[in-house]
């Protein structure tokens with residue numbers, strides 16, 4: 421495959437032999453269902469045409485030698501029998517973490533590896549999960565391990581939670597593993613049941629990064645989690661997934677106004693996420709438009725996680741697409757990206773409006789990505805190449 425040629429050449433440069441396996445895992449964007457994952461609710465991501473490529477070769481000495489091409493060829497060299505956190509090379513901890521967790525269940529030997537990717541890092545498009553899943557797929561293919569996509573996702577999540585020290589849900593790894601071209605994946609974070617729903621091929625997934633550095637994300641994220649837990653416990657339910665809007669209003673006087681509004685966001689967002697599945701299935705983009713607008717409003721007013729430049733981006737795109745498509749902030753909030761489903765004929769107008777208006781209104785320059793929904797690394801027709 422042509423796109424892997426440069427990767428193969430780079431592998432030969434670093435390791436003086438051809439790779440045995442090359443693979444790619446995509447980043448992702450969440451179309452709707454924000455802050456619902458840790459409330460056992462629903463999310464709706466699509467894998468995107470930005471991903472991480474990994475080439476691997478066998479070695480028999482239980483050594484992992486990993487080269488990060490995007491970090492000036494920095495190399496991380498460690499024994500599989502003593503995998504420890506490396507403060508000096510943070511990128512290597514994703515590799516170390518997944519291989520450590522993988523080795524608890526599966527037997528394999530050493531690996532030479534090179535890594536390169538084009539998912540913007542730290543922008544909320546999940547470059548970390550795409551790196552984890554690419555490494556897992558490559559090593560599983562190399563050693564013929566019967567690793568399933570769901571298993572890989574759980575390993576990636578554990579590596580990120582326990583080894584890297586980031587408390588993410590399962591969504592990012594699962595969609596990177598199991599994405600389906602032309603589709604988004606409606607995932608039940610409680611049962612891990614999932615189903616695919618098609619994105620009409622006349623529509624483009626457009627992602628715009630506000631390029632606002634996300635400050636206070638961790639503390640605000642933790643606060644939102646605590647408020648959601650508080651609401652669930654005041655309502656006497658295991659998680660907000662189990663609460664209805666009627667229950668919430670009935671229990672309103674038992675909670676503070678912010679806690680009430682946080683819960684209202686989560687409960688209504690779960691409903692919107694399920695409704696999105698039906699709207700995509702029926703290709704009703706007027707409903708898609710309403711659901712995404714409502715989701716954004718709820719994140720702004722009830723969950724209070726949007727910031728002005730992001731609201732401005734949403735407004736600029738909304739002025740172009742109106743009810744013909746949908747737009748909302750995506751990701752944890754306090755900066756990051758917006759996602760839009762745009763009729764293809766309106767994409768140039770959206771690009772133009774954003775490039776003129778966003779800077780004019782905020783003084784900040786955005787980055788815009790024209791995306792398609794892609795296959796995951798563990799999907800049947802993934803981009804694996806055995807050399």
Ligand code: ADP
Pocket residue numbers: 472488489490491510511512514535536537538540541542543544545546547548549551
């Ligand atoms: P996000 O997942 O939203 O992009 P994270 O902070 O979770 O942001 O993960 C980004 C980190 O993942 C980077 O700082 C880097 O350590 C690692 N990473 C992502 N892509 C690559 C890559 N191509 N090569 C090496 N490390 C990468």
Ligand code: MG
Pocket residue numbers: 546547548549
């Ligand atoms: Mg990440």
